[in-house]
Amino acid sequence: MVQTSNSDYSFQLSIKSVECTLDPGVIHTGFEVLSGSVIRLSGLEQTTFDFDLLPQRPPSGTLPDHSTQPNRYVGLRFNIPLNRFRVVIRCLENWLDRTKQNNRFEFQLSPAHTITIQTNQAKVLAQILPLGEALLPPEEVYLTQAKDYVNTFGELTPAAKANLLLLRHQLSLSHDEADDLNARAMGPFKSLADKYQHFRKELLACKQEMTLDEDFWQVMRDKATNMSLPEADAEFLKAERLHTLRSEAERARQQAEAEVAAEHQRQQQQQQRLINYCQSFEALVVETLNPISLWGPEPDAFRRQILAQLSASELNRGRLIQGRDFYHLSSQETDALEKTVLDELYMLSGLL
Amino acid sequence: MAESVKFRITIVDPQFKSDDVVTEVRYLIEDLRDLEGMSQIRYEPVTEIRDIAEIRVGVQFEADSDRLSSILRRLRDRLYYNPTTTFIQIRIAAITLKIQTDSAEDLMSLMSATQSGELFAPNRDYLAEAETYSRTQGELSPTELDNLNLLRQRLGLSVEQAEVLNAKATGPFTSQAQKRRHFDEITQAEFSRLWAMVSDPPFALKDPDDDHWPVLQELAENLGVPMAEAETIYQKHQQRYRDDMSLKAQQVSAKTFESKQLAAEAKAEAARQEQAQQVQEQRDQYQALCHEVMANDLYPSEYDQGRLDQARRLRNISVDEAIAIETEVRDGLYGSIASAAGVDYNRLRHCLRQQAWEAADLETEIAILAALQQGQQPLIAATVSRLPAIDLATIDGLWSRYSNGKFGFKAQQQVYRSQQQIQPDEQKRWLDFLQVLGWRDEPTWFYRGFKPYRDLTFSLEAPQGHLPTWRWGCPSLSPRYSPSIEVVEVVMAHLNHSMPLEAAAVLAPTQTLMMGGLASAS
Numbered sequence: 001m002v003q004t005s006n007s008d009y010s011f012q013l014s015i016k017s018v019e020c021t022l023d024p025g026v027i028h029t030g031f032e033v034l035s036g037s038v039i040r041l042s043g044l045e046q047t048t049f050d051f052d053l054l055p056q057r058p059p060s061g062t063l064p065d066h067s068t069q070p071n072r073y074v075g076l077r078f079n080i081p082l083n084r085f086r087v088v089i090r091c092l093e094n095w096l097d098r099t100k101q102n103n104r105f106e107f108q109l110s111p112a113h114t115i116t117i118q119t120n121q122a123k124v125l126a127q128i129l130p131l132g133e134a135l136l137p138p139e140e141v142y143l144t145q146a147k148d149y150v151n152t153f154g155e156l157t158p159a160a161k162a163n164l165l166l167l168r169h170q171l172s173l174s175h176d177e178a179d180d181l182n183a184r185a186m187g188p189f190k191s192l193a194d195k196y197q198h199f200r201k202e203l204l205a206c207k208q209e210m211t212l213d214e215d216f217w218q219v220m221r222d223k224a225t226n227m228s229l230p231e232a233d234a235e236f237l238k239a240e241r242l243h244t245l246r247s248e249a250e251r252a253r254q255q256a257e258a259e260v261a262a263e264h265q266r267q268q269q270q271q272q273r274l275i276n277y278c279q280s281f282e283a284l285v286v287e288t289l290n291p292i293s294l295w296g297p298e299p300d301a302f303r304r305q306i307l308a309q310l311s312a313s314e315l316n317r318g319r320l321i322q323g324r325d326f327y328h329l330s331s332q333e334t335d336a337l338e339k340t341v342l343d344e345l346y347m348l349s350g351l352l
Numbered sequence: 353m354a355e356s357v358k359f360r361i362t363i364v365d366p367q368f369k370s371d372d373v374v375t376e377v378r379y380l381i382e383d384l385r386d387l388e389g390m391s392q393i394r395y396e397p398v399t400e401i402r403d404i405a406e407i408r409v410g411v412q413f414e415a416d417s418d419r420l421s422s423i424l425r426r427l428r429d430r431l432y433y434n435p436t437t438t439f440i441q442i443r444i445a446a447i448t449l450k451i452q453t454d455s456a457e458d459l460m461s462l463m464s465a466t467q468s469g470e471l472f473a474p475n476r477d478y479l480a481e482a483e484t485y486s487r488t489q490g491e492l493s494p495t496e497l498d499n500l501n502l503l504r505q506r507l508g509l510s511v512e513q514a515e516v517l518n519a520k521a522t523g524p525f526t527s528q529a530q531k532r533r534h535f536d537e538i539t540q541a542e543f544s545r546l547w548a549m550v551s552d553p554p555f556a557l558k559d560p561d562d563d564h565w566p567v568l569q570e571l572a573e574n575l576g577v578p579m580a581e582a583e584t585i586y587q588k589h590q591q592r593y594r595d596d597m598s599l600k601a602q603q604v605s606a607k608t609f610e611s612k613q614l615a616a617e618a619k620a621e622a623a624r625q626e627q628a629q630q631v632q633e634q635r636d637q638y639q640a641l642c643h644e645v646m647a648n649d650l651y652p653s654e655y656d657q658g659r660l661d662q663a664r665r666l667r668n669i670s671v672d673e674a675i676a677i678e679t680e681v682r683d684g685l686y687g688s689i690a691s692a693a694g695v696d697y698n699r700l701r702h703c704l705r706q707q708a709w710e711a712a713d714l715e716t717e718i719a720i721l722a723a724l725q726q727g728q729q730p731l732i733a734a735t736v737s738r739l740p741a742i743d744l745a746t747i748d749g750l751w752s753r754y755s756n757g758k759f760g761f762k763a764q765q766q767v768y769r770s771q772q773q774i775q776p777d778e779q780k781r782w783l784d785f786l787q788v789l790g791w792r793d794e795p796t797w798f799y800r801g802f803k804p805y806r807d808l809t810f811s812l813e814a815p816q817g818h819l820p821t822w823r824w825g826c827p828s829l830s831p832r833y834s835p836s837i838e839v840v841e842v843v844m845a846h847l848n849h850s851m852p853l854e855a856a857a858v859l860a861p862t863q864t865l866m867m868g869g870l871a872s873a874s
Contacts, residue, residue, distance in 0.1 A: 041573060042566050042567070042569040042570035042573055043566065043570060086574075087570075087573050087574065090487050090573075090576075093484065093487055094487070097488075110458075112451055112452060112453040112455070112458040113449070113450070113451055113458070114449070114450040114451075115447060115448070115449050115450075116447070116448040116449075116450065117446050117447050117448065118446065119446055122484055122487075123480050123481060123484050124446050124480070126479075126480040126483045126484055126487075127445065127446065127447060127476050127477070127479075127480045128447055129479070129480075129483060130465065130468070130470035130471055130476065130479060131444075131447060131449065131465060131471050134461055134462065134464065134465030134468075134470075134471070135461050135462065135465070136461075137461070149567070152563070153563070157542055157545060157564070157567065158538050158541035158542050158544075158545060159538050159539070159541075159542045159564065159567040159568050159570075159571050160567055162534070162538045162571050163567065163570055163571050163574055165524070166523060166524070166571075166574045166575065167574075169523055169524055170523075192555070196555065230556075232556050232558070233555075233556045235556075236554075236555075236556030237556075240554055280662075280665070280666065284662075313654075313658075314653065314654035314655040314658060315654045315655070315657055315658035315661070316658055317655055317658060318654070318655040318656055318657060318658020318659035318660075318661070318662065319658040319659065319661055319662035320658075320662075321658075321659060322658070322659040322660075322662035322663050322666070323662050323666065326662070326663065326666045
């Protein structure tokens, strides 16, 4: 629905039945039909009506009984955007064609100008079109309409331009005048895409989700209003920015997690390397040595004997050196690990 | 034809006292009387009771419509120079216009309107009729145009005036067909814009029903297209838009599914490749270690064997694969010893690596006889062709590698081919071949040139192709080593068949010339 930004650019229409002999129920129905027709018109869906009611005249000496006497409409008043003048007149003409009731129509086009006509014929009512449209301020009416479209869609859509073309004809504006007014309605941005680009750029000021708080968004909302960027589009861009910020934050979090995991894995691999070295060393010792001959009185002697036995064989020495190289361990590390393995073997050898 | 217009003008400025009002009204009447054609008009006073006294607060009169413009101009000027709040009521036929203002500006739009003539009969009445027809049918039908033409004649309007008024009533689109077409085009354009926004995200997705239908509804109303028809046109385009959207959603969904599938496949492939790469890296590292430990010797030391054994275990390389890698490295470094006949060429390779040429020549004979399962019997021409090509290549490769291309079967083939090119006679070619290889000296009157095996040259000073000898094809080595012409022909044919020479591998012209000299000498 097209937003109507300026309620000043409207006129008040009052219609009052001047039928004296007609059944009030028929008049009432006629006004109900009319109000129903008006709210079916585009842009007038939200119209509110003030109805004039038939005065209740109770029989002399009795109090009026509101519960039994239904309210009967004998007139109504409502406000209409200036640019809908012709459409509403046509609606009234259709209504008059159907009801043929005599009514007094009063159009308060501005605080200074009021047109009154009393008729039951559509053709007579149609006579006020030239006068009414002549009294409308053409540039203001056109500009208001164009601004309403821009506020609603962010730009002039094909349908909006088509409506403005018809309005231009009704208001007898030239092509250049209309172009100028269109440009004024659009403001400094030539299209919705331009507005998106600009708004996105402004939103880049937010580097974190927490900075896009209510205060900041209030400023941006004002900016959107000033640049005639529809609220839905502004909210969309806000959501887009938030999504980007959340994605970036999520990426950063994942990266940090990955780094922690990589470090953890590296430590695990290092630990595994030490374990693997121990196992390979243990396997080497177990495969190549005769433990019975190595039972010694104390662990140091046991270790020395085993290492000496290992070093005595060129093949085993080669295996030992290759194992050390393979795990990229320092001599201190290998010494410590080998000591651990040999101590365990020593303990096991004592149990045998 | 002028129309009668009724005026009622009163001074309603609350600032004014009764005397001021009376004075102002008097000036007003004087101003109006001054206008051309207005002096004879009867000005009726408008009175009001103020402070118990009845005073003149205004004037009412009737004038022709063609005086309206000048009257408004005078009233405007008065307001311009003396902004007094004034109430002006103008009644033209059934229409009453009320203006209450102290601003000259408020009269300007009415003054402009009086210029067009559309406020008065007959233009006003004609326009109202045309407007009524246009409203009800959305266009001026032939019958309605005929009626309007009659009305035009009755009202005394020209054809041109009527056309202008018709255009004013119908707007820029004169027929329903034009209006429907225009509405259809605009509706299509509206959906095209929406589609462009959907296709070229990111724009906020709009619901056509909420946002765009009201404007199109307004357009239908402004054009006078019946709402039912407008809705039908709208729904046609809306359905197309929804179908397109649905199709696009399906495509996106399919593409997403495909992308996910491709990503999963790519991930699995990457994992496979990584695994294969890791296996290859382990293999390469093992191969590098093999190179390192075999760089100086055919067989690694015990210490290096220990390193290889441990490396193989740590890299999860099977024993068979490790042997294959070691063999590959060893063959690469020291020459291949592949054999189709199951012959072990290790000893030959070892002898050649030691430059023990005579021992290598003997080992070559043993290998060839073993390959042909000949025992110690020399070969005859018929059995030569059974020598496997792989074994020939292995023997040639080893001899060639350790003599830098000087010895080997290929060297002998090259010599023979050179002889073929210069010597057509088979007997002479055989003799020249033996001579070029150094297996035979230059003959003299008393000496045919054949020499015993022991007099051959077992060093790198020997001629090209001198070794290996074909002692395996000679019945005796002493007193003379001389492969028969049959053996030479058969061996060469078999070599050419098993190891064809490249065209470029033929001996250089100088060598050929030298051999040609030898041939002529023989």
